[in-house]
Amino acid sequence: MAPALAVSGIAKHFGQQTILGGIDLEVRPGEIVALIGPSGCGKSTLLNILSGLLPPDAGHISIGGARTTGFDDWRRVAYMFQEDRLLPWRTVRDNVSFGLEGSAVPRGERRRRTADALRLVGLDGVATAWPHELSGGMRSRAALARSLVVQPAVLLMDEPFSRLDPQTRSQMHDEVLRIQADSGMTVIFVTHDMEEAVVLADRIIRLAPHPGRIVEALEMEDLPRPRIPTEPEVAERIRQLRVRT
């Protein structure tokens, strides 16, 4: 099967600085990949390139086996940012349906998909609430629903849960794993939280700076799920990862 996402020779420069110096990566359909590495090594830059927001200076990206050529190729790639970016003047439902704005999806289908996405994250009861009425965890769910409404083949997340308290963060991890298992979508996320990396990822990719490059890929598939961070085997993986970074 073709990789869900493949990048080859991706490079990016800002001024004189080489931020990414030739990244090669293949992610298979349904895989969950964590990108880790020290601050400034180019994780967000790589995610911005994978999302189609930022053009690379060299290299190319394929989605589902097809080389990307234009905006439309990224239709089924969703991007969840560190901040939830909810629009305060829109209800929860209208924030979620915003994910489909500008797409060719007809109105009835939009309504249906929005309701499905809200149900999937457990927010169907607060569809008409305003963002300021929501808790941090609910805002995060709304942001996730806005990403899911496009029915993404690939979900990119840049430290999406870093602002949540540990308990809510752990609930969001369960949600992501449940939704991934149901949908089969591919997930690539950036994190500084080694516990998050171990609990979620099938593979952990470590980057190093100057220039940003991949230095290690750790297969995690041998670690049984569900992964409870306090269980000895899981705790040991987290500890090993912390020592390495």
Ligand SMILES: Nc1ncnc2c1ncn2[C@@H]1O[C@H](COP(=O)(O)OP(=O)(O)OP(=O)(O)O)[C@@H](O)[C@H]1O
């Ligand atoms: N638009 C830009 N213009 C100039 N330099 C930039 C730009 N965006 C990022 N950089 C620089 O590129 C480098 C990599 O930034 P990036 O945000 O990708 O790193 P990161 O690994 O995600 O860091 P963090 O973990 O702190 O989020 C940094 O040195 C940053 O200052």
